[in-house]
Amino acid sequence: MNDAMLKVESLSAWYGAARILYDLSFEVGRGEVVALMGRNGAGKSTTMRAIMGMIGQRQGTVTFSGEDISRLEPYQIARRGLGFTPEDRRIFSDLTVMENLDIGRQPARQFPDGAPAPSWTPERLFALFPNLAEMPHRPGGRMSGGEQQMLTVARTLMGNPLLVLLDEPSEGVAPLIVEQMANTIIELKKEGLSILLSEQNIHFAELVSDRVYVLEKGQIQWQGTMAQLSGSPEIQRTYLTV
Amino acid sequence: MTLNAFLFQVLNGLSAASGLFLIAAGLSLIFGVTRIVNLAHGSLYMLGTYIAYSFATKIGGVTGFWGGIIATALIVGLIGALIEIVLLRRIYRAPELFQLLATFALVLVINDAALWLWGPADLLGPRAPGFRGAIEILGRRLPSYDLFLIVIGPLVLLALHLTLARTRFGRLIRAATQDREMVGALGVNQAVLFTSVFALGALLAGLGGALQIAREPANLATDLIALGDAFVVVVVGGMGSIPGAYLAAVIIAEVKALCVGIGVVDFGFITINFSKFTLVAEFLVMAIVLIARPYGLLGKAQGAVRSIAEPEEPLRPATPMLKLLGATVLVLLVCLPLLAQSTYFGSPYLLVLGIDVLIAIIFAASLHFIMGPGGMHSFGHAAYFGLGAYGAALLVKWLGLPFGAALVAAPLLALCGALLFGWFAVRLSGVYLAMLTLAFAQIVWAAVFQWEGFTGGSNGVIGVWPPPPFDKTWVYFLLTLALAAIAVLALRRFLFAPFGYAMRAGRDSPLRAEAIGIDVKRVHWLGFAIAGLVCGIAGGLFAFAKGSISPETIHINRSIDGLVMVLLGGVQTLTGPIVGASVFAVLQDTVMRQTEYWRALMGAIILVLVLAFPQGIVGAFAALWRKVGGRT
Amino acid sequence: MSASDSSVLELRGLTKSFGGVHAVRDVSLKIGKGEFLAMIGPNGAGKSTCFNMINGQLAPDSGQILCEGKNIAGLAPRDIWRLGVGRTFQVAATFGSMTVIENVQTALISHARETYRLWRPAASRHRARALDLLRQVNMQGAADRPSRELAYGDVKRVELAIALANDPKLLLMDEPTAGMGAGERHGLIELVKRLVVERGISVLFTEHSMDVVFAFADRIVVLARGRLIADGDATAIRDNEQVREVYFGTGKTFARAPA
Structure with a gap:
């Protein structure tokens, strides 16, 4: 792997007295799609929230495109080009599709080496998500779960991120939508974006990811390439099923 | 016209x-x-x-x-x-x-x-230039x-x-x-x-x-x-x-x-x-x-607000330690009349303060009953205090009811009010419920204030003193103590009984509660009524303790005092309202006498408490206790 | 009631619209005793609306919901529960301020119609029965832990124990495995299936995990845009062209060609 976009070193996090993460260390390279896999409660969402600075009690170092972001506020982290798409979508239901997109809007930015990052406009996003193009003025609250899932990704892309944290994009949506989501991730990768994906659906992860970290009880239990995981039913059995 | x-x-x-x-x-x-x-x-x-x-x-x-x-x-x-x-x-x-x-x-x-x-004087500004x-x-x-x-x-x-x-x-x-x-x-x-x-x-x-x-x-x-x-x-x-x-x-x-x-x-x-x-x-x-229209004319149902407050601990029966502490406090209070008479540091004022504190405890405990376990944030608890106090005073004044009967009638009147108002209130939740309860309390207050012929208007009702032997402060103190102890213990008992569980179930997850056959509205309505009933006891005791009752004692300030007491003690604990009411009543009685600017001083004290004890006093001690316990 | 003799639940022409938009249109189906029936379909197809009508959260605009021949359309959720219809929610809901066993006890207390008792402590009531229910979902070890501390998969199990407290004839499960890992999903559904067989309960569940649906459902119904577009066993549904088009896609994001 060449230059790491995101580097996490001994990240720990607590909710109240309960420790959720134990010294996690991992990296996401530029243009790479990395999957965090593991059961519910393994700490995938918490890892993402901790990286975004959304958990008060955390320790460890998070470096993003060469800068230490471990002490920054969520909005400061977002402004450095780290996008976050939460598992529960969190669409602003009173706002229309266009207004939701506008909330996510940030100026165009560059990679550390000066290359321009992919930049997004509503028009480009509507090309990527044709469903959304049909309903630019529909309030978020009146969209189906699948449409909301697309909108939440599109809203994050409006910030012209260098890397996106994508929390369980296949959760709770129909297989057809899951397939579209996989195609979207492949498109984004082609654009040069890095993606850290949290996922439980191995079939989905197989379609899009380069590498995998398997999380269990807040610790990394296994890491390797997606091909290694796909090729080894034994590893899958050990870490991904009860 | x-x-x-x-x-x-x-x-x-x-x-x-x-x-x-x-x-x-x-x-x-x-x-x-x-x-x-x-x-x-x-x-x-x-x-x-x-x-x-x-x-x-x-x-x-x-x-x-x-x-x-x-x-x-x-x-x-x-x-x-x-x-x-x-x-x-x-x-x-x-x-x-x-x-x-x-x-x-x-x-x-x-x-x-x-x-x-x-x-303090009213200041009238000049007429608007150009619009005189x-x-x-x-x-x-x-x-x-x-x-x-x-x-x-x-x-x-x-x-x-x-x-x-x-x-x-x-x-x-x-x-x-x-x-x-x-x-x-x-x-x-x-x-x-x-x-x-x-x-x-x-x-x-x-x-x-x-x-x-x-x-x-x-x-x-x-x-x-x-x-x-x-x-x-x-x-x-x-x-x-x-x-x-x-x-x-x-x-x-x-x-x-x-x-x-x-x-x-x-x-x-x-x-x-x-x-x-x-x-x-x-x-x-x-x-x-x-x-x-439960959400106002043009309002929409509020989506679930992301709760960032600490979740509540399950109710555990009193530890032997807490029981011992409670018994000790009770014994000390029973001995308070003796202490008040002692020459060294006794003062008759001590018993008056004691009565105030005990009435505050009944008031706060009844409010906590619906606020904490019921999740109904009443901003108008003064209404039931007022119904109790005025009910007792007016029954004595107009019907010549004896002291005991009036004291019994007070909570019953408050119960009637709570049944009526509560029936509407439990149909709402959150801020809307708070505001509706406030509205009912203001209606009670305004009725009392403006119905001069019957209630004495702004002068209130005076001269309602208890007969002997209750005219002696120490006897009245013991009566108040007995009623306060009964009220607090009964409310506690209700919370540990199936009814209390049903009330908390309805608060934690109304959807789930209904899906296991609990009629959440009715349970909360009865909870509201019980709280009103108990609050009425406080009102009745108050009227006879002061010998009078006036509209200002049942104004919005009293409702807010109640909230302050409960929150000060900690809404998530059962002993919280008792401690909160005691601290508040003592502060109010002492601080108020010290300075013309008692409000500011009171406000400053509350701010310090808010910033230092964000879980209430008892909540903070409980957390400290767990921490210490966890380390040893 | 001749037609519904063998069925625990029957929907007849169930219809509901919100502000002119048809959420559910003329849906009719039957669930037989002991049947494990999956309801699938795209997001927004009307599955949750259907569920909410069956358990009483919503009243249908028209149509009947027959529970063992009795029309229950428009009854309150608590009354439908008393008729023996249990429910679990998409986002598992337990009483966070109670311990695990108290959650189950509260349901048992309600079942025994003791909700309004004010004096004897609840903690001692139905404890043995509650423990037994927890044992059935393998949660007896966590009986006295606060339920809010549980991992999500365990919350789902507790919810199941709560739903079983009134010995239901029919269990409605809205996305029972949402938010669970692949292994956990199978574990939970296997458990449900076992209980269903042991107790002869019928289950209607919605699910997006096709692996689970194909592996466990006796029968599958498909909803799209509020209408029932297919009803049959796994093979029939898998081969259904229309279902493929509106819901499955190519199928590469779930099970590798279920047998």
Whole structure:
């Protein structure tokens, strides 16, 4: 792997007295799609929230495109080009599709080496998500779960991120939508974006990811390439099923 | 009333509506984004009247008046920003009710600051330069300044609407109203957004206050009156809806104006002075609207607000340690009359204070019963205190009922009130429930205040002393102690019984509770009734302890005192309200005697407690205990 | 009631619209005793609306919901529960301020119609029966832990124990495995299936995990845009062209060609 976009070193996090993460260390390279896999409660969402600075009690170092972001506020982290798409979508239901997109809007930015990052406009996003193009003025609250899932990704892309944290994009949506989501991730990768994906659906992860970290009880239990995981039913059995 | 007179009153109402709208719009905006019910909003409005008065009189002329109004709005906006940065920012993560405490402390502090700066007298500002005259309309003379005010309201409404709908700032406000954390994760600096929203809300309140100086004098009572009005308007219009706030402001102002316009009407068998109904009218409108439309005229059902408060621990039976502590305290209290007589540090005042504290404990424990385990945040618990107190006093006065019977009748009357009001209240939740309970309490208060012939009006009922042997303070103290102990233990017992579990189930997850056959509304209704009943005991005891009862003792202040007591002790613990009530009652009785500025001192104490004990006193000790226990 | 003799639940022409938009249109189906029936379909197809009508959260605009021949359309959720219809929610809901066993006890207390008792402590009531229910979902070890501390998969199990407290004839499960890992999903559904067989309960569940649906459902119904577009066993549904088009897609994001 060449230059790491995101580097996490001994990240720990607590909710109240309960420790959720134990010294996690991992990296996401530029243009790479990395999957965090593991059961519910393994700490995938918490890892993402901790990286975004959304958990008060955390320790460890998070470096993003060469800068230490471990002490920054969520909005400061977002402004450095780290996008976050939460598992529960969190669409602003009173706002229309266009207004939701506008909330996510940030100026165009560059990679550390000066290359321009992919930049997004509503028009480009509507090309990527044709469903959304049909309903630019529909309030978020009146969209189906699948449409909301697309909108939440599109809203994050409006910030012209260098890397996106994508929390369980296949959760709770129909297989057809899951397939579209996989195609979207492949498109984004082609654009040069890095993606850290949290996922439980191995079939989905197989379609899009380069590498995998398997999380269990807040610790990394296994890491390797997606091909290694796909090729080894034994590893899958050990870490991904009860 | 002729048609012309009627239309003239309509115009009058419209000009009053503008003022109501300005303050309500700010309150609504602030609540929407920060989820803080800013009890100090009326105080910001009051500051607006005083500051604008100073500009208008010290500088004078067109600059002093009109420039002063603009400067006042900006200054109050700035004060709002400061309040947000210095205080509120520290408590966004505290339980929502705790934030109420903090803003209530501000009410006390700002009120005394105004007293110190401007003195206790009413201050009437000059007439507005350029709008000194009056215009002949419908055969009457309407001050031209009123016409100016009529125009101001819709103008501000339009400006706010355009800001919210068309600008990025407005979209951010609307987005943050729903999910502030997500807005932050999308790269928006929430701190700046919160401060600017709070400043904007404060600015509107300041502007509303400043515009009033040409009509009404600046007055120290304005803060709570304006706050009450603003609440009613916001709730009637629908939380978060700015057009709703204007609509509601117009309706309320019109109803009030018409009450004044109708004046005294002789129905033959009864003469009613409608102009005195203005107090009750707005709360009646609110109650009717909330019953018909639980989320206000233009409001929408609030989505589940992301709770960031600490979840509650399961109820555990009292530990031997707690039982021992309780028994010890009880024994000490039983011995208190002996202690009071001792020459060394005894004082008869000790028993009077003891009675006050015990009554406060019954009051707070009954409120906690519905607030904590029931999750119903009543802002009008004074109503049941009042029904108990007035019920007992009036039964003695008019029917000559004996002491014992009156003391029994007090809780029963309170129960009737709680059954009636509670039936409506449990149909709502959250802020709406709080406001409806407040409305009912205000109706009780206004009825007592204005029904002079029966209740003695503002003078109240006097001369209701208990007969021997209860006329001796120590006997009355022991009676109060016995009733307090019974009340507290019974409420506790109910909470551990199936009924208490059902009540908590309905609070934790109404959907799940209904899905296992629990009639949540009915359970909460009965909980509400039990709380009213027990609160009535406190009211009855209070009337005989003081020998009198007056409207001010059952005013909104008492409801808020109750909230402060419960939150001070910690709403998530069963012993919290007892400790909170004791601390509060003692503070009130001691601090009040020390200084003219007791409000500010009280406010400062509350602020310190809020910042130092965000889980309440008992909650903080419990957490400390767990920590110490966990280490050993 | 001849037609519904063998069925625990029957929907006849169930219809519901919100503000002119048809959420559910003329849906009719039957669930037989002991049947494990999956309801699938795209997001927004009307599955949750259907569920909410069956358990009483919503009243249908028209149509009948027959529970063992008795029309229950429009009854309150608590009354439908008393008729023996249990429910679990998409986002598992337990009483967070109670311990695990108290959650189950509260349901048992309600079942025994003891909700309004004010005096004797609840903690001692039905404890043995509650423990037994927890044992059936393998949660007896966590009986006295606060339920809010549980991992999500365990919350789902507790919810199941709560739903079983009134010996239901029919269990409605809205996305029972949402938010669970692949292994956990199978574990939970296997458990449900076992209980269903042991107790002869019928289950209607919605699910997006096709692996689970194909592996466990006796029968599958497909909803799209509020209408029932297919009803049959796994093979029939998998081969259904229309279902493929509106819901499955190519199928590469779930099970590798279920047998």
